[in-house]
Amino acid sequence: MAKQYWIGGFFIDVSRNQITQNNQTQTLAPKALAVLTCLAENQGKVVSHETILAKVWQNTVVSPNTLQRSIAQLRKALGDDGVGQIYIKTHAKQGYSLESDVRWQDNYTLKTDSIETSDETDKDAESITQSNTSKPALAAISILTGIIILGIIGYQYLEPRQTTPLTFDTLRSLTATDDKEFDAGYTPDGQYIVFHRYLDKQCINKLWAKNLETQQEFQLTKDWGAYGRHSFSKDGKQLVFLATEACHEPTTQRNCYDLVNLDFEQALESPQQPNLMLQCENSQVKKPMWLNNNAITLMQRNSNRWKLISYSIDQHESTDLYALEEGNLIDYAYSVTDDLIALITIKGDGNQYIELLKPDGSILSSHRIQNPQEIPKSQLIYPAFDPLNEQLIFSTGRQLFSLSYEGDIAKINFPITDRMELPVFHPDGKRLLLIKGPYDNDIVQLPLNQKEEPSSLKPTQQQPFEQSLTYTSFERTNLGEDHAMFQPGGELIAFWSERSGEEQLWISDGNHSQQLTQFPIDTYIRGIDWAADGQSLLVSANNVLTQVFLDSSQKHFPLEYPVVRLFHWDSKNNSALLLLRVKGVVKFMEYDLNNAKTREINDKIILWALKSEDGQLIYKDHLGQFWHPGPVEDKVIEPLTHQGGKSKSFVMNGNMIYAINDEQQLWSYDLQNDTFKILGEVGKEVDYLTDINQTQLLMTIQVSAKKEVVELSSSD
Structure with missing residues (x-):
């Protein structure tokens, strides 16, 4: 033609x-x-x-x-x-x-x-x-x-507007402090930014505002809370967000969600207590967005599947806007300018789609997203609207991309190399906010002597009432190191590190370190495990399983579905415990690496899973409960009911389970003797335990979690 x-x-x-x-x-x-x-x-x-x-x-x-x-x-x-x-x-x-x-x-x-x-x-x-x-x-x-x-x-x-290619060349810090700031956005008039400032290394925060002209900051919420991302009403007078708290009697989930609002003008005068609008106790909700019609949309999850609902403030009731019988909703964005909702979904064919909705739920279009070579097909997209052009924008870490309504992706000129996330446009469409800053965590190695008193693991205190970081890092850099594991029958320790710019697999003998992999830009590692002979590791990187040998050679395992998390590798039987994203829904599976076959274990929401030395499957669910298979049905390990802790993971050595609870106590549980023990206390900077042997333990500690709000703009 x-x-x-x-x-x-x-x-x-x-x-x-x-x-x-x-x-x-x-x-x-x-x-x-x-x-x-x-x-x-x-x-x-x-x-x-x-x-x-x-x-x-x-x-x-x-x-x-x-x-x-x-x-x-x-x-x-x-x-x-x-x-x-x-x-x-x-x-x-x-x-x-x-x-x-x-x-x-x-x-x-x-x-x-x-x-x-x-x-x-x-x-x-x-x-x-x-x-x-x-x-x-x-x-x-x-x-x-x-x-x-x-x-x-x-x-x-x-009549769509003509799309203008996006280029940015100027970066400035807006909240250059020692605190962690997150979830930033502009007010509808563009005069202020509103962001969340977190307390120390904890997961509680307050909302703040900053006047971009005067640089004056205002504390908006009176008390500390676990507040989620906010959204403004169209007139800019109120903002809405989620306040999360532990459920009094957890049945379907550990946390309950309160939808709250705040009068912005009053909060600029003095900090305010948020007003309760709606409570969710039996389902998870996230990302409220205030629409022009005065309704509020939220993503709601029942079991493993998300849907989009609309909450009417006047009628105090909700209706479903979008749900998939096969597939899942990944994320959504809302354009105040065009009164338009954009959904990112995974359909039954396993591909991501961008779908445009009116606020009443009627679908305007649906297009498969066409990933360029730089973005793996399994990379999930979390976009924000460009107010001047009919397109959206998203970050993969060190790269920015635009996404058209037809599903086409184009790379955006980006002047920096640091990881940045959560882009949000200014109403004028000529600048945007991003969250910048590394998560600095290190690996520590401590001797394990179960005969000593519990305080033997507690770090010293240099000042009264202030617990200082006295752990000696096994591998110290100012970037992330994590998930360290002892080599079976050897002296090496494997871990992943960002020190070379990307998350890569490393090994160390205690004196010298060696990088084993050369994964591409914006790599994310989600699980590693040694082979029983200590000569290779299985790694989940960029949603793909790869066996990495000590000479850096690799073997890939082409699964039908993206790997969300690798928990455990039984190299003797060559099977792995995984979370797989099957048509958008995360499922707990066992994968036979020899025959490339998968088997669904159960339909629960799983946080972590391992196998004991004698082959018992132990897993931890979203309520923090530990389970093991029974003759007819899986059974809860009762002595561990209140030992789940904030960390998702636990470790096993032989037939012993080890983990850290909410009181920062290291504990053990013997599966054979049904014996529970408290072994000692760890400092508040400890995130979780990563491995243990007969004499040593490995932990990940948080050195700093500095995040700052930056603004990216063009000099044109």
């Missing part, structure tokens, strides 16, 4: 997505030009809606509104008002037809501002243009009527 053709006096260049007339060039969306080409190929014939949708949006589900938007774009570009229908004619309940003559052109020359054609072609084009505009009065009336109709229907759904 030719990539260039004429429709009347308009030259269509499909390869450039352009329509040109009288040296005036317009750039249109590729899908719109594909619709025009489909009509041109069937000039004078009625082409049904179904035929156009099947040809232009192959293997993609879209609503008729999507096609109508493309037709509206084409009519505007052609100067066709939609009433007189000089070029594109609507056939009620049938489809569309292209009424103008079409001339296909294989060979052409295109200069910067003009199209070179023969004199004969110019004359033909002029005569066709004159014949098509022989009724100027009718055309003028039609254009005026069309403008009125477009205004009534709603400009935002019919």
